[in-house]
Amino acid sequence: xxxxxxxxxxxLQAIREIMERSSKFLSLSGLSGIxxxxxxxxxxxxxxxxxxxxxxxxxxxxxxxxxxxPTNDIRLNLGIxxxxxxxxxxxxxxxxSFRKAKKAGQQFWxxxxxxxxxxxxxxxxxxxxxxIILVFRNNIELVASVMLIFYGLSLVxxxxxxxxxxxxLGLTEIVLGILAGIFINHGLLFWxxxxxxxxxxxxxxxYYRYER
Amino acid sequence: xxxPISNLQKVFESRIRLGIMSALMVNDTLDFxxxxxxxxxxxxxxxxxxxxxxxxxxxxxxxxxxxxxxSTTYRATDLGKNLFRxxxxxxxxxxxxx
Numbered sequence: 001x002x003x004x005x006x007x008x009x010x011x012l013q014a015i016r017e018i019m020e021r022s023s024k025f026l027s028l029s030g031l032s033g034i035x036x037x038x039x040x041x042x043x044x045x046x047x048x049x050x051x052x053x054x055x056x057x058x059x060x061x062x063x064x065x066x067x068x069x070p071t072n073d074i075r076l077n078l079g080i081x082x083x084x085x086x087x088x089x090x091x092x093x094x095x096x097s098f099r100k101a102k103k104a105g106q107q108f109w110x111x112x113x114x115x116x117x118x119x120x121x122x123x124x125x126x127x128x129x130x131x132i133i134l135v136f137r138n139n140i141e142l143v144a145s146v147m148l149i150f151y152g153l154s155l156v157x158x159x160x161x162x163x164x165x166x167x168x169l170g171l172t173e174i175v176l177g178i179l180a181g182i183f184i185n186h187g188l189l190f191w192x193x194x195x196x197x198x199x200x201x202x203x204x205x206x207y208y209r210y211e212r
Numbered sequence: 213x214x215x216p217i218s219n220l221q222k223v224f225e226s227r228i229r230l231g232i233m234s235a236l237m238v239n240d241t242l243d244f245x246x247x248x249x250x251x252x253x254x255x256x257x258x259x260x261x262x263x264x265x266x267x268x269x270x271x272x273x274x275x276x277x278x279x280x281x282x283s284t285t286y287r288a289t290d291l292g293k294n295l296f297r298x299x300x301x302x303x304x305x306x307x308x309x310x
Binding site for chain 1 (some may be wrong): 227230231234235237238239242246250251300303304306307
């Protein structure tokens with residue numbers, strides 16, 4: 001299959017197509033993971049020490065037996081806390097990964113990126129909706145478990161389109177989620193482990209493997 | 213003005229080799245099956261092109277075992293990348309001249 005002398009334009013197109021098609025999503029920076037993990041730990045600390053008054057507010061029993069406003073306040077604050085963590089972590093992740101791609105002279109928002117995000121979102125959004133359903137049904141004790149499991153599933157799903165480490169992170173989150181379902185009164189602890197510690201570990205590993 | 217054709221690399225005269233190098237420019241390493249799926253080639257065809265590229269030090273091969281499965285991965289050498297960039301530049305210049 002000879003080429004060049006005939007049609008350089010086609011060659012360049014072929015080259016570009018193969019590059020697009022083959023590119024694993026290298027742009028996700030290890031620093032994003034560390035940042036996300038730190039955000040999650042801060043969020044968990046705020047939840048524990050401030051919102052739940054250092055454990056004086058028993059996570060599930062208290063919140064289930066009380067019918068009205070103090071419970072709703074706490075629930076709302078926890079929800080806001082989690083949401084803030086999510087937003088900050090995502091913004092940070094995008095920032096660090098964008099910076100990394102720029103440094104390598106690559107595009108951040110490629111077709112691979114789009115595919116990755118799409119596949120991440122399906123389990124993630126389903127899990128989010130289910131978690132909200134649980135909150136409305138007063139099954140708050142299962143929320144941490146559900147969040148971890150669905151998050152792990154979304155990572156395993158996304159792992160097909162990017163570097164393999166995400167696959168193992170996903171499996172770990174699923175296991176932590178299952179444990180959080182078993183040890184129901186320690187939901188916050190598992191949440192902190194899964195979203196906090198594991199992300200930091202993952203971020204460090206990724207950084208040392210690919211960015212140093 | 214230097215003739216751009218002189219920078220076209222003979223080793224990339226095959227579109228398959230061009231494809232292999234393109235893929236290895238944007239992925240640190242790729243294994244045999246990934247290349248095979250990407251370029252839609254038969255085992256033998258891909259293997260012979262990879263061999264040729266390896267012989268010219270354009271790519272390096274790593275053979276290892278993942279558990280009990282043999283795994284062969286390929287990586288572009290610095291020489292390979294530089295030659296590819298030269299080749300790309302030549303192609304772009306040719307287009308510019310058309």
